[in-house]
Amino acid sequence: MVQSASLDHTFAALADPTRRAILSRLAAGEATVTELARPFEISLPAISRHLKVLEKAGLISRGREAQWRPRTLRASPLKDAASWLEEYRQFWEQSLDRLEEFIGELKAKEPDDEPQR
């Protein structure tokens, strides 16, 4: 089972379109803060705040080179989020299979249980 607290962090971090765009950019390879800020109409401090949220959620990490400190995408929290989503998909798909079966039984057993048709 995936830890609920870390999922909360991941989902909160992903809830913002700028942060999702930053992650998409990092999926193509590491980048510096200046490079990450370029496509957006927002200030460097604003970008830094977004990066801090992503870092806290463990979705990105900083390079060791002090001068450039390129950011890199860390995939494992995203993988946890994906498998969590997949678990729900299966949970509902199987529930809906059973619902269809059950409704078949209801239709056969209780034809007068439907107020208006």
Added chain:
Amino acid sequence: MSLSGSVLTERDLVLTRIIDAPRELVFKAWTDPDKVARWWGPKGFTTVDHDMDIRPGGAYRFTMRSPEGTDHRKRGVFREIVAPERIEFTFAWAEPDGRLGHETLITVTFEAVDTKTKLTLHQRVFESVEWRDSHRTGWTSCLERFAEYIVTV
């Protein structure tokens, strides 16, 4: 990187099903506690305990048992019930000690298509934390207004 791509674009879970029954019947199967207990859970699971207060603000709790005998507890609160069109409720798994896992919001809509029903299930995953926070803010400002009001009377 396809993994991040799928997570980033697929923020919500959306499933649709055409069910061969009138929507009044499908709605009933979703809102009558004993009927819900008959189907809600993966294949092979059984509902061993349930309690469901079907009204806005009403809570529900279901315990389902896996084929291996492990119990899983589902908890939530109904936010909206519009017969026979739509229900909305929160959802979280509960640990045996009562702690709740990540909370999500689920909306199920029932649309009549001839004699069949198009069911759409929408589970909002990422908005949950902010949604809960915004709710808290709503209550806080409500209470502040009440406090302001009460000193004027």
